[in-house]
Amino acid sequence: MDTLPENPAAAEPRGAVAIITNRRGELLLHLRDDLEHVAWPGHWSLLGGGCDPGERPAEAIVRELDEEAGLDAGSLRPLFETHDWHGSGQLITFFAGSWDGDETALPLAEGVKLQFFAPEHLPVLTIPPFIRDGIHRFLVVRPGT
Known part of the structure; x- marks a missing residue:
């Protein structure tokens, strides 16, 4: 999908997030810490983060x-x-995967909470615009929708 630049130091910052769905079609979202140094504090987002060098x-x-x-x-x-553009400034690659476990049993190391949501509940959540757009793009083209 992408290639490494010849000069990685000159490359724009990159990140990656995952749209994780379960067999019911729900999406796993991550409630971010409400801290000043965190991109999109207090927002529901997807799991992921920045690429290391x-x-x-x-x-x-x-x-x-x-x-x-x-x-x-x-x-x-x-x-x-x-x-x-309005958060980390990174070029973000979206990935899709599936997982059918109990999200409350996951050992959360960052953020406040993980929770599966049905797509129809997403409009009432506070979600970063680029994440909301990415989820919408995914939902429009995924099989079975």
């Missing part, structure tokens, strides 16, 4: 899922990229 988004999302929630979502597939 020299790390590809596909590697970053596997690491982030493990670090943030001890989650192995199986095979993740890349979807698309978009910028978080």
Whole structure:
């Protein structure tokens, strides 16, 4: 999907997030800490984060899922990229995967809470605009919708 730039130091900052769904079609969202130094504090978002130096988004999302929630979502597939212009400033790669466990049993290392939501409940949640747009893009094209 993407290639590493010849000069990684000159590359724009990158990040990765995962749209994790369960067999009921619900989406796993992460309530972010409400702290000043956190991008999108107090917002519901997707699990993920920034790429470490020299790390590809596909590697970053596997690491982030493990670090943030001890989650192995199986095979993740890349979807698309978009910028978080009003938060981290990163070019974000969206991935999709599935997981059918109890989100309340995950060892949450960052943030406040993990929760599955049915798509029809998303409009009332405070979600970063680029995440909301990404989820919408996903829901429009996913099989069975």
